[in-house]
Amino acid sequence: MSSTEVSVDTDRALDSAMADVGEALHLRRRVFIDPDLHRALRGVADGPEDGEDARGSARRATANFLLDRHDRVGPDARKSELPRVLYLWAFAELYIDRPAQAIEALRLCVEKEPRFEPARLDYAALLALLGKPEEARKALGDLAREADKPQVLYVLGTIAESEGNYAEARERYEAALSHDPEHLDSLFRLAYQHDLSGDDDAAIALYERARRIRPTRVNILLNLGVLYEDRDEFPRAAECYREVLQVYPNHPRAKSFLRDAESSRSMVVDEDMERKEDRRNQLLRTPISDFELSVRSRNCLAKMNISSLGDLITRTEAELLSYKNFGETSLQEIKDILVAKGLRLGMRRDEVLAAAEAAEPEMPTLPDIEIADGPEQAEALALPISDLDLSIRSAKAVATMAVQTVGDLVKVSESELLNQKNFGSTSLSEIKAKLARLGLSLKA
Numbered sequence: 001m002s003s004t005e006v007s008v009d010t011d012r013a014l015d016s017a018m019a020d021v022g023e024a025l026h027l028r029r030r031v032f033i034d035p036d037l038h039r040a041l042r043g044v045a046d047g048p049e050d051g052e053d054a055r056g057s058a059r060r061a062t063a064n065f066l067l068d069r070h071d072r073v074g075p076d077a078r079k080s081e082l083p084r085v086l087y088l089w090a091f092a093e094l095y096i097d098r099p100a101q102a103i104e105a106l107r108l109c110v111e112k113e114p115r116f117e118p119a120r121l122d123y124a125a126l127l128a129l130l131g132k133p134e135e136a137r138k139a140l141g142d143l144a145r146e147a148d149k150p151q152v153l154y155v156l157g158t159i160a161e162s163e164g165n166y167a168e169a170r171e172r173y174e175a176a177l178s179h180d181p182e183h184l185d186s187l188f189r190l191a192y193q194h195d196l197s198g199d200d201d202a203a204i205a206l207y208e209r210a211r212r213i214r215p216t217r218v219n220i221l222l223n224l225g226v227l228y229e230d231r232d233e234f235p236r237a238a239e240c241y242r243e244v245l246q247v248y249p250n251h252p253r254a255k256s257f258l259r260d261a262e263s264s265r266s267m268v269v270d271e272d273m274e275r276k277e278d279r280r281n282q283l284l285r286t287p288i289s290d291f292e293l294s295v296r297s298r299n300c301l302a303k304m305n306i307s308s309l310g311d312l313i314t315r316t317e318a319e320l321l322s323y324k325n326f327g328e329t330s331l332q333e334i335k336d337i338l339v340a341k342g343l344r345l346g347m348r349r350d351e352v353l354a355a356a357e358a359a360e361p362e363m364p365t366l367p368d369i370e371i372a373d374g375p376e377q378a379e380a381l382a383l384p385i386s387d388l389d390l391s392i393r394s395a396k397a398v399a400t401m402a403v404q405t406v407g408d409l410v411k412v413s414e415s416e417l418l419n420q421k422n423f424g425s426t427s428l429s430e431i432k433a434k435l436a437r438l439g440l441s442l443k444a
Contacts, residue, residue, distance in 0.1 A: 010040040017062050018084050021091070021118060028066050029214060041066055058085045065089075068247050070096045077105065083113035090122060096248060097219040099126060110139070117143065121151045125185065128158035136162065150176040150183045157189060166193060184213050188220055196395070200227055211240075218244050222253060226393045229261055237261040253426070257393075260424040284310030291337050297330040313338065313347040320345070380438040381407035388434045397423040398431075410435065413443040 017024035031038050045063035058080035064072040070092035077089035086109040093102035106123040109116065120139060128136035136159050137144070146152050157172030170193055176186040191206035207224040210216065225240035238261045244254035286309045288301055300323055306312050312334070320326055320334070338344055383406045385398055397420040403409050409431070417423055417431065435441055 009037060010044065013037060014044070014059050014062050017066060018058055018082065021084065021087055024065065024088060028068065031066050045069065054080045054082070058082050061085050062088060065092055071248070074101060074105070081112065083109050083116055083119065086112065087119050095217050096251065099130060102126060103130065121155055125155045125158045128155070128162040131162055133159045133162040148179070150180040150186065154183065154186045157186065161189065169193065182213050184210055184217070188217065192223065195223060195227065200230065203227060218248070218251065222257060225257055225261065229264065230396065234261050234264055256426040260426065284308060288312065294330065294333060296325060297333050300326045300330060309341070309343065313343050313345060316346045377439065380440060381405065381410070385409065390434065391427065391430060394427040394430050397427060406438065406440065410440050411443055
């Protein structure tokens with residue numbers, strides 16, 4: 001293909017993407033199987049900025065969008081002020097889980113072109129998800145009457161979800177998916193609702209469906225990874241985070257989550273082996289004197305320098321029977337005792353691991369601490385944990401500790417949180433920041 005043909009094709013691709021978001025999404029799939037187009041778009045995206053007009057900025061923003069370089073779209077899109085390019089900017093921000101920037105892009109887009117229906121719908125949905133249902137209804141306006149459209153059903157679902165009507169929200173998302181099985185927004189929100197309600201199987205199935213729709217979104221992969229971590233499926237979790245980092249090598253949450261998943265994988269293996277070793281050693285150290293043996297059996301074992309279960313199980317039946325005054329009756333007596341412990345004569349020490357019973361973990365308790373009085377602080381302490389809007393990883397960790405209110409949370413120390421499964425420094429920093437905004441802190 002000649003350079004002239006590449007230039008013409010690139011211009012056509014950029015013009016199509018700036019005119020139609022659907023075409024932009026289609027082109028984005030093509031970019032990564034067409035090396036000439038990919039190279040030409042990189043030339044546009046990395047070209048000089050000096051002296052560019054609004055169209056030049058729009059082309060740069062669109063080229064970055066088509067190349068999946070989402071964090072570079074915003075500055076040029078804002079300078080272009082073209083509604084369709086502003087809309088691409090909103091898409092880019094949502095793909096990398098930056099809703100505050102996306103809402104700004106959508107607001108500007110709707111202001112520039114109030115009759116641009118896709119932007120209005122996405123703007124209304126994002127307002128609802130940011131806890132502003134009344135503003136969302138106002139933004140939706142007369143479009144609410146078109147309830148047979150998947151995106152309208154999705155927006156109505158987000159409004160219901162924002163108002164706490166979760167059953168209605170699920171119905172709306174499911175209705176949207178009945179019209180369009182690949183409606184990515186509805187797939188994600190429905191998966192998220194199942195995730196929060198503890199139905200991990202349903203959540204994973206929906207997240208995986210959403211994951212297969214290209215290009216996938218960062219928050220889908222992050223939430224899916226957290227669910228796999230909760231199941232101790234750390235290789236699968238790490239795979240999700242690496243998928244994010246393949247496109248966004250410096251994504252902070254993906255980098256942090258990947259570190260946690262890899263370290264948790266090693267830690268779980270090490271801790272599990274350590275617990276098994278402890279249970280085995282404790283069993284092997286059990287003294288023979290703890291068992292009700294006949295005098296003959298006890299004396300024989302003492303003369304053979306067998307003082308613990310560990311000493312006993314390494315002996316074979318033949319070895320015991322070869323000892324003076326040790327007969328079949330004594331042998332059966334000892335075998336019965338060992339069977340009751342899940343053991344037998346002639347065992348290797350490593351075989352005892354299978355016989356050691358797993359210890360039941362205790363639910364951590366929340367100690368009482370003094371909390372300063374005051375109406376504002378009392379109100380803050382009474383808030384439900386859900387009002388902190390924690391990430392899924394953090395929310396699940398505090399849920400396992402029977403923490404239901406902010407007042408419960410401030411009774412927990414940093415070390416107690418860090419001892420929770422799959423809870424790392426990122427989650428700790430999040431919780432501390434949320435409490436600090438309320439003028440509170442974790443237990444010292």
